Amino acid sequence: MGAARIIVDTGPLVGFLDADDQWHDWSLERFNELPGPFLTCEAVISEASYLLGAQGDEKLLEMVEAGVLEVVPLLPRDAAKLRLLMKRYAGRIQYADACLIRLSELHPEARVLTTDVRDFRIYRRNRNERLPLISP
DSSP states (O other), rough: OOOOOOOOOOOHHHHOTTSSTTTHHHHHHEEEHOOOOOOHHHHHHHHHHHHHOOHHHHHHHHHTTTTTTEEETTTTTTTTHHHHHHTTTTTTOOHHHHHHHHHHHHSSEEEEEEEOHHHHTTTTTTTTTOOOOEOO
C-alpha cells in the first residue's frame, strides 16, 4: 500500500512558488518531503494564480503538466455537495475551501496541506469528521 495522498490548498502552493511569501520555507520543506502528486482543484489553481500573478500562472501550469499537481474536477458531479458545504459554513467558507473539504470526503485517506488552520480546524467532512491536516 502506498503513502496517503496529499490535498494541497492555496497557501502552501503560493508559499512554494513565491520566495517572498511568509510560508515559503515551510512550504518548500513540505513539498520536498511529502509524496506527490498532490491533489487539488481548479478553484485553488485560480486563487494561487491570482495571488502569484502572471509568472505564477506559468509555474502552476508547469506543475500540472509535470504531474506534480493532479487537478480533480468536481463540477457538475459534486455541485450539490459543494452547495451544502457553502450553506453550512456560510459567512466563513470560500468556494475553494468547500472544494478541498469535498476532495477530503472523496479521498478519506488523504491529508490536507494548508496554512489556513483557523478555518480548516473548524471545517468537518461528512458532517462531523475532522479533516486530517498538515499545517504550520
